[in-house]
Amino acid sequence: MTGASKGAPSSPVAVVTGASRGIGRAAALRLATAGFRVAGVARSVEPLESLAEATGGWALPCDVTRPEDVTALVQAVEDRAGRAPDLLVVAAGVFTLSPVAELESADLDLNLDVNLRAGILTVRHFLPGMLARKRGTIVQVGSVSGRKAFPGNGAYAASKFGIRGFHSVLLEELRGTGVRATLLEPAATDTSIWDPMNPDGDPGLPDRAAMLRAEEVAEVIHFVATRPEGVQIPFLPVERS
Numbered sequence: 001m002t003g004a005s006k007g008a009p010s011s012p013v014a015v016v017t018g019a020s021r022g023i024g025r026a027a028a029l030r031l032a033t034a035g036f037r038v039a040g041v042a043r044s045v046e047p048l049e050s051l052a053e054a055t056g057g058w059a060l061p062c063d064v065t066r067p068e069d070v071t072a073l074v075q076a077v078e079d080r081a082g083r084a085p086d087l088l089v090v091a092a093g094v095f096t097l098s099p100v101a102e103l104e105s106a107d108l109d110l111n112l113d114v115n116l117r118a119g120i121l122t123v124r125h126f127l128p129g130m131l132a133r134k135r136g137t138i139v140q141v142g143s144v145s146g147r148k149a150f151p152g153n154g155a156y157a158a159s160k161f162g163i164r165g166f167h168s169v170l171l172e173e174l175r176g177t178g179v180r181a182t183l184l185e186p187a188a189t190d191t192s193i194w195d196p197m198n199p200d201g202d203p204g205l206p207d208r209a210a211m212l213r214a215e216e217v218a219e220v221i222h223f224v225a226t227r228p229e230g231v232q233i234p235f236l237p238v239e240r241s
């Protein structure tokens with residue numbers, strides 16, 4: 001499929017969390033260009049509406065840490081698409097840095113709540129519809145910090161290693177169901193997630209110019225989502241060469 005899509009009724013449907021900016025937004029735009037009808041999910045309404053306007057998709061504001069919001073989100077997708085999505089991209093996330101000895105419990109809660117608990121909840125609530133259709137692709141955006149240790153990443157790594165554990169169980173449960181899943185583990189990517197840390201001014205952090213671009217990670221998400229039916233990429237690290 002080529003060219004910008006205005007989301008024909010027969011188009012495959014993608015739900016993308018974290019679609020207001022960064023990797024999620026880039027993925028939503030890339031998928032829409034490939035012909036997916038995209039439901040963009042985040043808390044910020046305006047960027048979701050401009051995304052929906054640009055892609056012919058849907059703006060579905062939602063705080064993914066709230067189980068009742070996620071339940072309503074699944075229903076909102078079903079109401080608009082008439083079925084469960086073909087693709088779920090879980091890209092909503094947060095990132096804070098702190099040595100373990102100085103870790104604030106609020107930062108620990110935030111990382112675990114958004115990256116781990118909400119990621120699990122999102123998959124858990126979309127999965128029954130995908131299983132009923134015996135098809136669909138789930139892409140969870142983990143991180144290089146989910147398999148490698150970096151000082152200051154205690155809370156973030158706990159959440160991303162957690163998602164790796166959850167994803168490993170999910171893979172086992174999905175065998176033979178027709179639903180496939182990928183854990184994408186990008187290296188540092190130049191998005192607004194780094195803004196509070198000013199990485200270019202900190203010798204301990206990668207320069208933005210050396211990071212992946214959100215559009216490059218989005219390209220990989222598109223690749224994973226468009227493999228032939230029956231072909232699964234269970235884990236995919238993504239790095240700068």
Ligand SMILES: NC(=O)c1ccc[n+]([C@@H]2O[C@H](COP(=O)([O-])OP(=O)(O)OC[C@H]3O[C@@H](n4cnc5c(N)ncnc54)[C@H](OP(=O)(O)O)[C@@H]3O)[C@@H](O)[C@H]2O)c1
Nearest residue numbers: 018020021022023042043044063064092093188189191193
């Ligand atoms: N950037 C990197 O270096 C990097 C590397 C590896 C992996 N990752 C992972 O990639 C994912 C996306 O990161 P990014 O760099 O694109 O970050 P970003 O630019 O800060 O975007 C984060 C997205 O998550 C959404 N979000 C946060 N909390 C939410 C909540 N409670 N409910 C709904 N949406 C929420 C934000 O939307 P609202 O604020 O509008 O809700 C925003 O759309 C994260 O899981 C991150 O860990 C990033």
